[in-house]
Amino acid sequence: MKSRIRRLVLALPAAALLLAATGAVQAQGHADYPNRPVKIIVAYPPGQSTDIATRYFANKLTLAMGQSFVVENRAGASGNIGTAAAARATPDGYTLVMGASGTHAMNPALFDNPGFDAEKDFDAIMLTALIPFAISVGPNSNVNSLTELVAMARKQPDKINAAIPSVTGQLVFEMLKQRDVPLFPVKFKGSGDSMTAVMGGHVQVLIDTVAATRTGLGKIKPLAVTTAAPMASMPGVKTAGDQGLANFNIAAWNALMAPHGVPADIQQKLAVEMRKILDLPETQKALADLGFERAPVMNTTELNAWLREERRSYLQVIKTAQMKPE
Numbered sequence: 001m002k003s004r005i006r007r008l009v010l011a012l013p014a015a016a017l018l019l020a021a022t023g024a025v026q027a028q029g030h031a032d033y034p035n036r037p038v039k040i041i042v043a044y045p046p047g048q049s050t051d052i053a054t055r056y057f058a059n060k061l062t063l064a065m066g067q068s069f070v071v072e073n074r075a076g077a078s079g080n081i082g083t084a085a086a087a088r089a090t091p092d093g094y095t096l097v098m099g100a101s102g103t104h105a106m107n108p109a110l111f112d113n114p115g116f117d118a119e120k121d122f123d124a125i126m127l128t129a130l131i132p133f134a135i136s137v138g139p140n141s142n143v144n145s146l147t148e149l150v151a152m153a154r155k156q157p158d159k160i161n162a163a164i165p166s167v168t169g170q171l172v173f174e175m176l177k178q179r180d181v182p183l184f185p186v187k188f189k190g191s192g193d194s195m196t197a198v199m200g201g202h203v204q205v206l207i208d209t210v211a212a213t214r215t216g217l218g219k220i221k222p223l224a225v226t227t228a229a230p231m232a233s234m235p236g237v238k239t240a241g242d243q244g245l246a247n248f249n250i251a252a253w254n255a256l257m258a259p260h261g262v263p264a265d266i267q268q269k270l271a272v273e274m275r276k277i278l279d280l281p282e283t284q285k286a287l288a289d290l291g292f293e294r295a296p297v298m299n300t301t302e303l304n305a306w307l308r309e310e311r312r313s314y315l316q317v318i319k320t321a322q323m324k325p326e
Helices: 002-031 049-065 077-088 101-110 146-155 167-177 191-199 210-216 264-278 281-290 300-321
Strands: 038-042 069-073 095-100 122-137 161-164 184-187 205-209 221-225 251-259
Touching: 038 049, 038 077, 049 069, 049 095, 049 122, 049 251, 049 264, 049 281, 077 095, 077 101, 077 251, 095 101, 095 122, 101 167, 101 251, 101 300, 122 146, 122 167, 122 210, 122 264, 122 300, 146 221, 161 167, 161 191, 167 184, 167 205, 167 300, 191 205, 191 210, 205 210, 251 264, 251 300
Parallel strands: 038 069, 038 095, 161 184, 161 205
Antiparallel strands: 095 251, 122 205, 122 221, 122 251
16 A cells, blocks of 8 residues: 555656646647638628628738638538538637627527537637618609608508518518518518619518618618618618617627637637727728628627527517528
8 A cells, every 4th residue: 555655656746747748738839829720611602791701800810810811611501501510610729600690699599400509519709790781772762761661561561572682681571570560571592683673673672781782872772770870881871760660779790709619818819819900990991891880899708698688689589470491
């Protein structure tokens, strides 16, 4: 027994040195992060607004951190394919994902099994932008305000067609419906087709992001934005709340995320650099030019609470409307 104890005592210094050395290597590994290229998965096709914004951030992170940040588009299944791939990635900080309200708030409510757990499989690093919506009419419409459109819809239930180019656009449509604005939905595969239909007079109303709507300014007539305050990128357009729809405040969003388990110091390093990038005047202009709105500044605790509330809010609307995945 005494000899066993003696061997254990003699082994302790060596074990301590090994642990210290291991800790030093790990700390050094995190201190020089990133020491190789970093991949940011975008679960949508190239050219979509989330993709464009992510490429902007990737370029800025490359300049700031001295390693390439590369965007990888993995579209499909309403964003579930790319998001599930990110959830399965090694949590070492070298695979990130640009989370979105569609993938991380809507899909968990729409799909029985999207292939990931939006809360447990990801750690949110930074909310990057809000993506508000606009409600518009065609160029030849006699409707000049959301108030007029609401009154007309209530007099003619389900007679006024509304182009819906996305599942998030459908969410806005359902919110209108739940406030007794009975429009008739016409679904399209994307913003381009729906915009063409409205400009051609085939559909009377368009519900799409401000980012997409701005491409048609001068050809369509925006009636309202879904933000709490008017947007500089949509001058002269009032909010839905200012036109009689109280608390009608909804925006899609993007948030840089990592697979759950990425070391805290790596997450913090990314968050610090992202905050610097978001505070740049040129970044604010770039986001505004896309029709995005600056995201509120939140710490990790506040951001996680905000994301939980977003998921709860989306779930409530989706279940009430009995929405189904496309």
